[in-house]
Amino acid sequence: MFSPKDLQQLNAKGITFDAIEKQINYFQTGFPFLQADRAATAGDGVRRLSVDAIDALEQAFHETAGSRKMLKFVPASGAATRMFKDLYEFVSGAAANAAIQEVFDRLSSFAFYDALKPFVNDTASRKAVAEAILSPSGLNCGNLPKGMLLFHSYADGARTALEEHLAEGAAYACNADKSVHLHFTVSAEHQAGFEALVSEKVKKYADLYGVTYHIGFSQQKPSTDTLAVDRDNSPMRNSDGSLLFRPGGHGALLENLNEQEADLIFVKNIDNVVPDRLKPVTVKYKKALAALLIQLQDAVYRYIRQLRAGDTSAIHEIKSFLQQELSFQLPAGFDSRPTGQQSAYLLQTLNRPMRVCGMVKNEGEPGGGPFWVKNSDGSASLQIAESSQIDKNDAQQTAIAAGATHFNPVDLVCAVKNVDGKPFDLLQYRDSDAGFISLKSKDGVELKAQELPGLWNGAMAFWNTVFVEVPIETFNPVKTINDLLRPQHQNN
Secondary structure (H helix, E strand, C coil): CCCHHHHHHHHHHCCCHHHHHHHHHHHHHCCCCCCEEEECEECEEEECCCHHHHHHHHHHHHHHHHHCCEEEEEECCCECHHHHHHHHHHHCCCCCCHHHHHHHHCHHHCCCHHHHHHHCCCCCCHHHHHHHHHCCCCCCHHHCEHHHCEEECCCCCCEEHHHHHHHHHHHHCECCCCEEEEEEECCHHHHHHHHHHHHHHHHHHHHHHCCEEEEEEECCCHHHCEECECCCCCECECCCCCECEECCCHHHHHHHHHCCCCCEEEEECCCCCCCHHHHHHHHHHHHHHHHHHHHHHHHHHHHHHHHHCCCCCCHHHHHHHHHHCCCCECCCCHHHCCHHHHHHHHHHHHCCCEEEEEEEECCCCCCCEEEEEECCCCCEEEEEECHHHCCCCCHHHHHHHHCCCEECCCEEEEECECCCCCECCHHHHCCHHHCEEEEEEECCEEEEEEECCCCCCHHHCCCEEEEEECCHHHCCCCCCHHHHHCHHHCCC
């Protein structure tokens, strides 16, 4: 099936032949569906904290976070093309729908309005305006990543999404030495543009907030690309005969996350930002989630040291901590196991990466949901599942999915170092069976594509996980150009 030239291509990308064989096997057999035990709801897997508790955690953050190195990790490689789908169709001749009508009725409300003026005049047609927004000869919005688009208007000028992350990072990810570390994952074709934007803007925000920024960029690794196949599961090829590969989805960014040097890592998507007037609630909850994670991690470290020392006197306390604080249900009959076996199991279970995830009430927005999942050893733990991981032909599983009351807005705080201060190898805590297959096309030919386990889904399946309800006000993604017209993105 594979020629020597194919093997050279694999070697150049850093992909092993074993990895390709596994991918082909997944194409042939499919990925197993997630077996959800029940939806995680308020009081059963999702913590609902009081106002006083959030205030106390925010105060605790100010007292404890200074001893940790913090970093903000922002997936930012997605292009904005889909944001402008309606506008592209309008330029191609489609009639103006309600969304397009709103764009032109409220054109002056967009943060990019002033930048648009040099490219159009008052007599320009709607089509000419649309082309000026999209095309390289104008604002080029259709070809830029979201991070480089102007999102919000201010008295001193408009801000891009990236700039809003600089501002937000200074508010809750500022280290004791006044350094703010941010890492953006970007596509190869846009990294130079991102770097130029940072070079132009970073001093403004460093002076504004009295901080020093350390900003890094990385790209999805070629070794995480996945093979494309036809309907018969035979490898697809490019016109030059080389194997056709596709990006492995946001789960591929686990490799990038694994390379970050920090104690606490905040993860948040590039398009989920708001103007300064609405940042306080986001900042408060980010600090609260981080403080809770620090408290839990301190307890985990204490218990690990006890167990390592052979002290089994706290086994009952540790079991209660796992179940009550880390939402980890031990296997049936665990209490009847010999003490030594219990101790070893508890030590292994505690000694994992940990994350605290904000969850918002499901009000119709798309996003992965929180579930209790049965593990192979009979235990149960919390995971974030996408709809593609649920078997639509299984009535019980679809009923469980329908019972989900919350969803994941990609609002995570991660602790990625062990008790000895060494980083976990995050790749060891990924469920490789949690990927999925989708139908795509290239040059009009249908193909099957494979995505790796999602970054906050299967890629973190074996982390210790805590879900906390956060206000819907902390979730303001921009999926279409019209989303920028929502009140949350209007700075007035």
